[in-house]
Amino acid sequence: MVSEKMYELGTKKSTIRTIFEFGRKRAAEVGEENIFDFSLGNPNVPTPEYVKEAAIDILTNMPPEAVHGYTIAPGNPQAREALAKSINERFGTKFDGHNLFLTAGAAAAITICFKALCEEGDEFITFAPFFPEYRCFVESVGGKLVVVPAKVDDFQIRFDEFEKRLTPHTKAVIVNSPNNPSGAVYSEATIQRLSEILAVKEKEYGHPIFIISDEPYREIAYEGYTVPYIPKYYKNTLVCYSYSKSFSLPGERIGYIVVPDEVADFGAVYGAIAGAARVLTHVNAPSLWQLVVARCAGQPSDISTYVKNGQLLYQGLIDAGFTCVKPQGAFYLFPKALEEDDYAFCERAKKYDLLLVPGTDFGCPGYFRAAYCIKTSTIERSLPLFKKLAAEYR
Structure with a gap:
C-alpha cells in the first residue's frame, strides 16, 4: 500500500x-x-544582529512581491551575483551568478547533487566518521554509499583504505570539513593527495569523479587551522554550503551549490542539478532569506x-x-x-x-x-x- x-x-x-x-x-x-x-x-x-537588521530592513522597505514571491529556480539573480562576489573575495576564485544554485540549506544541496549525478550502479564514497543522513540521501536516489574506515589518531583520511574502495562505479567522493562529528579539519596535504588520486583514477576509468564538498561548518574553524577551498585543488568539485551554522539560521533553510565552470561538461551538470531540484519539489530557496544572506555575505561569524x-x-x-x-x-x-x-x-x-x-x-x-x-x-x-x-x- x-x-x-x-x-x-x-x-x-x-x-x-x-x-x-x-x-x-x-x-x-x-x-x-x-x-x-x-x-x-x-x-x-x-x-548576528546584522542578519536581524537586514531582515527587518528588507521586510520594511522592499515591495512585498519582491520579498515573498517566487524567484527563478536557481535563485534571485542579484543574490547569486552578490554571493559569488563574496566567494571570490575570500578565496580568489572567478565565479559569477551562473555558477550558483541557491537551495534550502545544505541537506537540500547535497541531496540535489546526489540526485543530479547518480546513475544505475553508481557509488558514493564517504570517510568515517560521517554525517549519518548521507546514507539515506544516497540510497534514496538509487546510489550506494561506500564507507572508508576512520583514521582515529587524527581523523584525516586513510588513503590506503580509500584507494581499495575506488572502482569504475565511483561517481563522487563526499568531503565534510570541518567534520561532523569529529571536529577535524582536513589539511591542505590531505586535500592535495585526495585530488591527485582522483585525477589518476579519472584517467584510468575514463569518466569524471566528483568531489561533493559539504561545508556547513566552514566558518567554524579555530585558530591555527585553515579550511582549504577544494575547487582550487580539484576541478570536478561541487560545493554545498549552508548558513545554518555560520549565521545561526538552521530553521530558515538557506544555502547554495557552487558549480565551477571547470567541472566536466558544466552545462550538463548544472542542468542536472536544476532537474534534480525540480523533481525533489525544490521550487526555489526561501525568497526572503536569499535577499538576507546576499546582503550579509562576507560578514564575520x-x-x-x-x-x-x-x-x-x-x-x-x-x-x-x-x-x-x-x-x-x-x-x-x-x-x-x-x-x-x-x-x-x-x-x-x-x-x-x-x-x-x-x-x-x-x-x-x-x-x-x-x-x-x-x-x-x-x-x-x-x-x-x-x-x-x-x-x-x-
Missing part, C-alpha cells in the same frame, strides 16, 4: 533525534537545568563561544580520563567510549542525564559524539558527572 522504504525512514527516527526527544521528556520530569543534552547540533550562538566551549569540554574529558582528538573546527567532540559497545556506554551515561550519541551511527564504533553548541554553564556543570561516569570503568 505504501513504500516500505519511506515508511521505515518516516517511523524510525535517527538516533540523534531519538536521544533529543528523550531529553525533552526527561527535562519535563527532572527540570531543564538537570539535563545535559549533547545530542543535537543546534547552534546556541544568537543570530562570532565563534568565540564555540572556542570556549570546545576547550572547556575537551580538557574536562581529558581530565576525567577520556581519550579525544582536540577539536579543530565545527562544534563537536568525538571521544573514545570507555567500553567497546558505544550504545551501552551512552545508555549508561543516561544515569547521569548525560545525553550522548553513539559513534556507530557515524560509521565509527567505540566512540561517541558530544555537541558543545550549548550553554557554557551546562558544560561546566556536566564535568563532575563525566568524572563519575568514568570512575565506574576503573
